[in-house]
Amino acid sequence: MPHAILDRPPLLEVSHLDVDYVDPPHPPAAALRGITFTLQRGEALGIVGESGCGKSTLMLTLLRLLPAAGRIVAGSVRLDGVELLDLDARAMAALRWKRIAMIFQGAMNALNPVRTVGEQIAEAIRRHEDVTNRRALDRRVSELLDLVGIAASRREQYPFQYSGGMRQRAMIAMALACSPDIVIADEPTTALDVMIQAQILQLLADLRRQLQLSILLVTHDLGIVAELCDRVLVMYGGVMAEYADADTIYNGAAHPYTQALLQAFPDPTQPAQKLAAIPGAPPRLTDLPPGCRFTPRCPHVFARCHTAQPPLYAVTPAHQASCFRAETTSGGAHA
Amino acid sequence: MILCIRVDESQLVHRSVYLANKIAWAAFTILFVIVLNFFLFRILPGDPARAGVRDPRLTAEAQAAIRTRFGLDKPVINCFTSLNPLEPGDCAVNPLDTQFFIYAGNLLRGEFGISYHTNRPVVEVLGERLWNTLLLIGAGQILAIVLGMALGILAAWKARTPVDYGALGFSLLAWSLPTFWLGIILLFWGSTYLGLPVGGKSTPGINYANTWEELVDLARHLFLPSLTYTIVFLGEYMLIMRSSLVDVLAEDYILTAKAKGLNHFQILKDHALKNAMLPMVTIIALNLGFTVAGAVQIESVFSWPGLGGAIYEAVNRRDYPMLQGAFLLLAVSVIVANLIAELLYGYLDPRVGVE
Numbered sequence: 054m055p056h057a058i059l060d061r062p063p064l065l066e067v068s069h070l071d072v073d074y075v076d077p078p079h080p081p082a083a084a085l086r087g088i089t090f091t092l093q094r095g096e097a098l099g100i101v102g103e104s105g106c107g108k109s110t111l112m113l114t115l116l117r118l119l120p121a122a123g124r125i126v127a128g129s130v131r132l133d134g135v136e137l138l139d140l141d142a143r144a145m146a147a148l149r150w151k152r153i154a155m156i157f158q159g160a161m162n163a164l165n166p167v168r169t170v171g172e173q174i175a176e177a178i179r180r181h182e183d184v185t186n187r188r189a190l191d192r193r194v195s196e197l198l199d200l201v202g203i204a205a206s207r208r209e210q211y212p213f214q215y216s217g218g219m220r221q222r223a224m225i226a227m228a229l230a231c232s233p234d235i236v237i238a239d240e241p242t243t244a245l246d247v248m249i250q251a252q253i254l255q256l257l258a259d260l261r262r263q264l265q266l267s268i269l270l271v272t273h274d275l276g277i278v279a280e281l282c283d284r285v286l287v288m289y290g291g292v293m294a295e296y297a298d299a300d301t302i303y304n305g306a307a308h309p310y311t312q313a314l315l316q317a318f319p320d321p322t323q324p325a326q327k328l329a330a331i332p333g334a335p336p337r338l339t340d341l342p343p344g345c346r347f348t349p350r351c352p353h354v355f356a357r358c359h360t361a362q363p364p365l366y367a368v369t370p371a372h373q374a375s376c377f378r379a380e381t382t383s384g385g386a387h388a
Numbered sequence: 389m390i391l392c393i394r395v396d397e398s399q400l401v402h403r404s405v406y407l408a409n410k411i412a413w414a415a416f417t418i419l420f421v422i423v424l425n426f427f428l429f430r431i432l433p434g435d436p437a438r439a440g441v442r443d444p445r446l447t448a449e450a451q452a453a454i455r456t457r458f459g460l461d462k463p464v465i466n467c468f469t470s471l472n473p474l475e476p477g478d479c480a481v482n483p484l485d486t487q488f489f490i491y492a493g494n495l496l497r498g499e500f501g502i503s504y505h506t507n508r509p510v511v512e513v514l515g516e517r518l519w520n521t522l523l524l525i526g527a528g529q530i531l532a533i534v535l536g537m538a539l540g541i542l543a544a545w546k547a548r549t550p551v552d553y554g555a556l557g558f559s560l561l562a563w564s565l566p567t568f569w570l571g572i573i574l575l576f577w578g579s580t581y582l583g584l585p586v587g588g589k590s591t592p593g594i595n596y597a598n599t600w601e602e603l604v605d606l607a608r609h610l611f612l613p614s615l616t617y618t619i620v621f622l623g624e625y626m627l628i629m630r631s632s633l634v635d636v637l638a639e640d641y642i643l644t645a646k647a648k649g650l651n652h653f654q655i656l657k658d659h660a661l662k663n664a665m666l667p668m669v670t671i672i673a674l675n676l677g678f679t680v681a682g683a684v685q686i687e688s689v690f691s692w693p694g695l696g697g698a699i700y701e702a703v704n705r706r707d708y709p710m711l712q713g714a715f716l717l718l719a720v721s722v723i724v725a726n727l728i729a730e731l732l733y734g735y736l737d738p739r740v741g742v743e
Contacts, residue, residue: 116647118646146649149648162639163641164644166641167738168662176650180650211738
């Protein structure tokens, strides 16, 4: 399937994206470097990495909602060929939620506690569509809640009257309110128990098929990615570690970090096997090691690793890894 | 479906219980204050018959006559002549013919007694003074709330910019200025350069041609004390509004609102202000309750005939009826202000009274 979609022009095209966090008088922190990927219509891309690897920064950059200290230094984000980084604030605001919506961790505090769930969904519709008729608006909200399996009569209730799983469902209903092209799901199952997690993932998978959604799924959980995603982008310390279709990632990972992540993940066929933790801690962006960012934790380090950050090498045309060990198998640097 | 309706009904029931509970507590507190007030002044040393007249040569007969007139010869409460435990009284006395029950009975009829000092009904004196104080506080508080909130919202919206630092500096300064000092400075400035009156509530000995002139005269007298009051409270309101709003603006649901494409004004109006108002409501309610006591310092500096001055005089003269009346009034205003705040919470935050 991935190859078939790759032939069409991409819906979203991110290339060579660099983002800094500035905090004068300190030197800027390199939050993202050289992020390049595409998203096809109907495709689900998993973005995987530890906390602080830049995955949330990347999502906020796509919506241009970085906190005040964030600076987009270089790169391009194109949606259907339109450069988002060149849009003025008004045009960007009009595009948010209408074209790219975001599922925040609804179980936490992403819904306003003092407004009803229905109001918060209706607000998104009112902002982007010309629906002023109260009845029509109520009907839309009810349909959306119905779509995610919440009784329409509960739209008058407040988030605190919902369970964690229901709040996440309501968040999904809200994200779908304006029929967006792309839905960004930022750790949508964090803080939910396993049963509810499975339900939410099933819901996302169903909706994706039903509505031809493109999904960017941000998570640190490779298991979730396996269930939902066509392709996977593994991030480490603000750079791309590996980018390939899900199958390749699970069965032929080329980057030592991806391999370590997979080993840290339980294998259901080997229940007795002890999980391998990745030694050390993710790098601090203000204190990066010289050369490859993964060197302090990498089991395969050799001299060259300390000299420069490896570029993305194409292991196969649809599989890239930023590791010098991948160079030998590829024809040269991809990007 | 049926389940959902039930949830809403139970929420409604919770709300009513919350409401009834709050009102019952307020009523109970007021009762407690009435009892406490009564005994508090009688435990204090001092004799109203002597303090009120201030003449050491007053004969024993004259003192006794004053006591009889105000009912001070009666036992405080059954079995006790005074509250001194070493001085047990006569338990044969009819319990209803004691100072406490006479006081309680009068309260039920809405009688607060006659001031020992002015010989006027307490209700009348307090009413007159309360009106003056409310005028001063009302003007000052409304201005302080409106300006303080506006400045706080502006500072929070422009957080960590020069606008914010300027507003913060001004508010901290305003908050820390001693009230009496600010009053004196404003009095000096206003009377010297603006030709405003130096004190009181009206120009003495004036005959107003019409109501308009009377109002203008009142406004000229009201301006400086109200301004002082406004500045004193403005800083506090600004600081609380700012910090509360800065906290709310950092919440996840504000990011959700931005991601929905809402503009700054919509985010502020629909997602931030209501949530940020809770601490403001608390502090405004507390201030309103306590400041009915009169801004004593401001009233003194500007010779404003308010409640604070009346209480000060009554304490000096052991004017029991006045003090009991005034303290009851203060307690009731604090309690009512708190009750209003709690009811407002219920409106502002749907979680209140349900969990």
